[in-house]
Amino acid sequence: MMMQIGEKQAGNGSLVGKNQPPVGEKHQANDKPEANGKAEVSPKQEADGKGDTPRKSLNLYSWQEIQRHNQEADQWLVINRKVYDVTSWADRHPGGHRVLHHYAGEDATDVFRAMHLELDIARLYLKPLLIGELAPGEPSQERNKNAQLVEDFRELRRTLEAMNMFSASLGFFSLHLIQILILEVLAWLMLWHFGNGWPITICISFLLTISQAQSSFLQHDTGHLSIFKKSKWNHLMHRFVMCHLKGLSVKWWNHRHFQHHIKPNIYPKDPDIDVGPLFLVGDLQPLKYGKKKIKYIDYEKQHLYFYMGHCLGQQFLHPIFHRIWSFLRNLRNNIAHIFGQVLATCNVEQSFFNDWFTGHLNFQIEHHLFPTMPRHNYQKVAPLVRSLCAKHGLQYVNKPILKAFGDIVRSLKKSAALWMDAYYET
Structure with missing residues (x-):
């Protein structure tokens, strides 16, 4: 099934749960999170994708660097300008490991939004995988994409959500x-x-x-x-x-x-x-x-x-x-x-x-x-x-x-x- 891991979802976009790991976690070789002492983002900020974490607390990456990490043993992807290393998570992904591999080295913002019914829950699993963000001069999507079309599509989705078009009868x-x-x-x-x-x-x-x-x-x-x-x-x-x-x-x-x-x-x-x-x-x-x-x-x-x-x-x-x-x-x-x-x-x-x-x-x-x-x-x-x-x-x-x-x-x-x-x- 899709990532329907929890049954509760906060109506205001806040995350469910109180003891989430910090956004700036690093991963050791044994896959255990290691705190790096960097500033944390509140659950509400992280859920909205508008955290106030200073840029210097996250590594900055170019698309050229990100696109090199597109192998099964080395998978990075971008969601809302944040860069995630999903290599260790791939085998545990409820939708299968190939789903993540197909977007390795790419922007997965829209497909992430399209395929997850409970975004707040899914974001909890993303937080410990965060390794950085796109550099300020980098576009939000790969350069071969039509940025205006992307934005218009996202506006359309927001309109349809407001119209309650995603509620089943x-x-x-x-x-x-x-x-x-x-x-x-x-x-x-x-x-x-x-x-x-x-x-x-x-x-x-x-x-x-x-x-x-x-x-x-x-x-x-x-x-x-x-x-x-x-x-x-x-x-x-x-x-x-x-x-x-x-x-x-x-x-x-x-x-x-x-x-x-x-x-x-x-x-x-x-x-x-x-x-x-x-x-x-x-x-x-x-x-x-x-x-x-x-x-x-x-x-x-x-x-x-x-x-x-x-x-x-x-x-x-x-x-x-x-x-x-x-x-x-x-x-x-x-x-x-x-x-x-x-x-x-x-x-x-x-x-x-x-x-x-x-x-x-x-x-x-x-x-x-x-x-x-x-x-x-x-x-x-x-x-x-x-x-x-x-x-x-x-x-x-x-x-x-x-x-x-x-x-x-x-x-x-x-x-x-x-x-x-x-x-x-x-």
Whole structure:
């Protein structure tokens, strides 16, 4: 699950707890904190990111220095201009060690805000990892990022928080769970009453397929959101949906899916688009497989066997809408978290059927920008996201559902052609 370590959260942004370690801690070789005698920052100041610690009490770093610490054995990252050494913490990170490694040497401010439901709790774990801050002359993000776009996005998030767009509706998700249970019970009642003739088998398979797809959406929600006021109930619901309705490991899903949301559509960091050896997608993966003469399966026909093999083999609907539509456009290998989702993602037009059929994941752009937002609010925030894109000249793609299905085939055919050219070239 996400970093839902505590159940209480102060409403005014203050940290929970009184005996936090000082901000200026150093780490010995044995990973035990060692006080360095430097000034401490109060919990309220640290929570707001506005501590009054004198600059001389912290080491100052340039981006050039920070970007050198991007190896598994040496991982630094930046959050709100503060520099953290997360090397020793990586293996204990609830979201998995790869999540931190994917942002080693980079600014992780926005993804940290996007992925943690209880920021005050998460900041407690950051404090002993603090080693310094960006030098005064350094920009807050890497120089290849659009600073104005970053600031506008953060303002948009603050606006949405003020609009209460990150609060889940218990009624919405309760009805969703009831729908799933009705489908499951109906399928087994049909089997018990009518037997296992092939027409009934087809009907039962269809009902269970829809149930599994809807379970995927609910499992996704319970993994990302605080649907229940007490997080322990959220954990229990996630385990029930994941383990009992789907038969999968919660830990496995957490570690893979959090990687997907911190680096969506960036190969090879996003495991959701690394679907080899069954399929090759985008521009980079087909060339990699082709040049290495890798042929696990006949990729030339992957657009034909996609619907049978991929859809039925991986819960039918969820991969189509949550994975395939995510990479319909050309994948970028190194783009900023904030607008990377817009460049490499498209939406499917809103309608009652499309919303139900895709579990509201037809709003892929909003879903990737705000992964902890309840999906029943995507439609409400979409106009604001569209306005932000228009302001900065970013294309906001919104497709009819049939065109999106067609683009899946065309995208797979294009990737197959790239693989063929690389594989058969002499």
